[in-house]
Amino acid sequence: MDLPINHFKRAIMAGEQQIGLWSSLASNITTEVLAGAGFDWLLIDAEHAPNDLRTVLGQLQAVMEYPKTQAIVRIPSNDKIEIKRYLDAGVLSFLVPMVETADEARQAVAATRFPPDGIRGFAGVSRSSRFGRIKNYHSRAHEEICILVQVESELGIQNLEDIAAVPGVDGVFIGPGDLSAALGHLGDQGHPDMVALIEKSIHRIVAAGNRPGILTGDESLARRYMAAGCIYTAVGLDTGILARGAEALARKFKG
Numbered sequence: 352m353d354l355p356i357n358h359f360k361r362a363i364m365a366g367e368q369q370i371g372l373w374s375s376l377a378s379n380i381t382t383e384v385l386a387g388a389g390f391d392w393l394l395i396d397a398e399h400a401p402n403d404l405r406t407v408l409g410q411l412q413a414v415m416e417y418p419k420t421q422a423i424v425r426i427p428s429n430d431k432i433e434i435k436r437y438l439d440a441g442v443l444s445f446l447v448p449m450v451e452t453a454d455e456a457r458q459a460v461a462a463t464r465f466p467p468d469g470i471r472g473f474a475g476v477s478r479s480s481r482f483g484r485i486k487n488y489h490s491r492a493h494e495e496i497c498i499l500v501q502v503e504s505e506l507g508i509q510n511l512e513d514i515a516a517v518p519g520v521d522g523v524f525i526g527p528g529d530l531s532a533a534l535g536h537l538g539d540q541g542h543p544d545m546v547a548l549i550e551k552s553i554h555r556i557v558a559a560g561n562r563p564g565i566l567t568g569d570e571s572l573a574r575r576y577m578a579a580g581c582i583y584t585a586v587g588l589d590t591g592i593l594a595r596g597a598e599a600l601a602r603k604f605k606g
């Protein structure tokens with residue numbers, strides 16, 4: 352058995368825009384529904400959604416039937432133990448929240464590498480190696496692992512270039528919600544000052560030779576950030592689609 356190819360990682364490295372959707376319903380059924388919708392990637396959120404390792408595993412299995420849609424997992428925190436467990440479960444692409452310094456970015460990368468390049472614990476027969484069926488798994492695993500670090504604080508923005516320069520950081524994702532809150536615009540990601548700062552940050556990440564990403568449910572902002580250089584762009588959330596769609600249908604009959 353060959354090492355699974357990380358098509359998402361290869362696409363962003365090639366500069367090919369990847370359109371994604373946030374998946375927060377913590378259900379293998381809804382994630383399977385979304386996997387067939389036509390997105391390039393789904394963000395399975397284990398930070399701000401009631402996901403745990405077992406529910407994420409079920410969603411990874413649900414997505415497998417849709418090879419054109421890749422799963423990115425946002426882990427609860429930048430924790431080496433968490434990263435090890437999600438790696439062993441078969442996660443290939445990570446979004447690591449609240450990274451503020453280059454050292455924190457280095458820690459995240461090291462948690463995904465076996466010694467001597469990192470500190471990942473050795474599991475001989477886990478799902479990541481397809482239970483020992485992938486030849487040379489341990490010596491090649493890093494080739495298909497994708498680390499996206501999330502910058503969403505004032506300190507993180509200050510350290511953007513240093514973070515982007517860390518070897519093994521495949522992308523720098525801007526968290527507009529937390530960043531807006533940190534800069535005095537809580538709940539107002541569309542404030543002109545925030546839009547300008549995010550646009551400038553995207554330019555900085557590109558200039559640093561790395562790959563920017565973002566989430567926004569606002570179509571005009573999504574297109575503006577893509578034009579600025581965002582190469583993996585989440586354009587909505589399953590919870591929002593379900594809530595607003597259900598409300599609209601109810602209004603049709605209930606007024």
Ligand SMILES: O=C(O)C(=O)C[C@H](O)[C@@H](O)CO
Nearest residue numbers: 399503526527528529530566
């Ligand atoms: O800071 C942000 O914005 C994000 O990290 C995304 C949110 O966590 C997500 O839940 C959408 O609101």
